[in-house]
Amino acid sequence: MNLLLQDLHPYPFERLRQLLAGTQPNPALAPISLGIGEPKHATPAFILQAYAQALQDPATGLAAYPATAGTPALREAFARWLQQRYGVAVDALTQTLPVNGSREALFAFAQAVVDASAGDAVVVCPNPFYQIYEGAAILAGATPFYANSDPARNFAVDWDSVPESIWQRTRLLYVCSPGNPTGAVMPLEEWRKLFALSDAHGFVIASDECYSEIYFRYDAPLGGLQAAQQLGRTDFRNLVTFTSLSKRSNVPGMRSGFVAGDAAILQKFLLYRTYHGCAMAPPVQAASVAAWGDEAHVQHNRDLYRQKFAQVTPVLAEVMDVSLPDAGFYLWAGIPAHWGQDDTRFAQQLHAQYNVTVLPGSYLARQTPAGNPGAGRVRMALVASTEECLEAARRIARFIRQSA
Known part of the structure; x- marks a missing residue:
């Protein structure tokens, strides 16, 4: 076996399962889970129809092996969406690739x-x-380095805390904007800093943007390709962005997304993916073309989240350190002072007494010399219906007031 497998940490949800395994939740209350970020809004009917129609068509069904690069129509749909959403022009056949989420x-x-x-x-x-x-x-044979987020700056990552000696050894930088779990969006000046570091040290930037279409202010979050273009980096050198239909279109089970950016890197990534066997099923490709081509359902989805967060956040803000994030569907909430930093005990007791599941923030972070930046916080995924999320918020408020 690959010995690096033993260096992997247990996944947060496995740790949560173990944490809650010994508790008996209050049977008088229906369970409500805010633990997993799995979209629960209805999948738009037109996407399901496109999938069903493609499944029945011999040309787009399951009777042939799909190309790893996807169909030209699919990649052109990616390019059109990037132009519409960000005002960014890419070559569909050299600067985009389909991915399975x-x-x-x-x-x-x-x-x-x-x-x-x-x-x-x-x-x-x-x-x-x-x-x-x-x-x-870890499985690529590299050493992870963790750059802590700063609560004083709306949980923006403190990239200045990364030593020069680390940047010199860096091969890859992951960024997430809007962030998971904090919802923070990277501004242009932060991108400028990271691009300068990439140029100086030659590392690649992987920009995870899967939450980009769920936002609460009226300015859509800045994307990595958009930032690069605004800064004159129209070749997107050493930058690849990652996005997905899962949150945008409520199709997490379809496993559909795409990457876009530096053509030279994507050429090599396509070679890797060809050997890896990562082709997207033809019906998924057809349904994806339909999804990327429609914005009405995305606006409706965003409105549902806006309404939900507008009702839930004030209830929780009365008892927790929490506010509306820039984007995403998580609330990143600080637990009350009388709980100290014990987010695991908080989550365990909340589950036992009120049958509400939240994810301890410390499970989403690693200990550093400056501490664990997730300690004393919990992540709440507001993916269920407004009624369920509001009921969960009221239970959490009662739990906190009774525990004071």
Whole structure:
């Protein structure tokens, strides 16, 4: 077996399962889970119809092997969406590739990009973070380095905390904007800083943007390709962005997304993916073309989240350190002072007494010399109906007031 597998950390949801395994939740209350970020809004009917029609068509059904690069129609749909959403022009056939959801691609990308032959490769990622970044780094033979987020700056990552000696060894940098779990969006000046570091040290930037279409202010979040274009980097050198239909279009089970950016890197990534066997099923490609071509359902989805967060956030803000994020569907909430930093005990007792599941923030971060930036916080995924989320918020408020 690959000995690097033993260096992987348990996944946050496995740790949560173990934490709650010994508790008996209050049977008088129906369970409500805010733990997993799995979209629950209805999948638009036109996407399901496109999938069903393609499944019945011999040309787009399951009777032939699909190309790893996807159909020209699919990649042209990616390019049209990037132009419409960000005002960014890309060559559909050299600067985009389909992927089976951003998670799969974020992991595979490190395996293709990181050269660990020298034995000192580093992958830098935010802290707290999406654990796929860490696992991808470890299995690529690199050492993860965790750059802590700063609560005083709306949880923006403190890239200045990364030593020069680390940047010199960095092969890959993961960024996530809007961030998971904090919802923070990277401004243009932050991109300028990272591009300068990439130019100085030659590392690749992987920009995870799967939450880009769920936002609460009227200015859509800045994207990595958009930032590069505004700064004159129209070749998108050393930059690849990752996006997905899962959150945007409520199709997490379809496993559909795409990557876009530096053509030279994507040429090599396509070679890797051809050997890896990562082709997207033809019916999924057809349904994806339909999804990327429609914005009405995206606006409706965004409105549902806006209404939900507008009702839930004030209830929780009365008892927790929490506010509306820039984007995404998570609330990143600080637990009350009388709980100290014990977010795991908070989550365990909330589950036992009120049958509400939240994810301890410390499970989403790693200990650093400056501490664990997730300690004392919990992540709440507001993916269920407004009624369920509001009921969960009221239970949490009662739990906190009774525990004071």
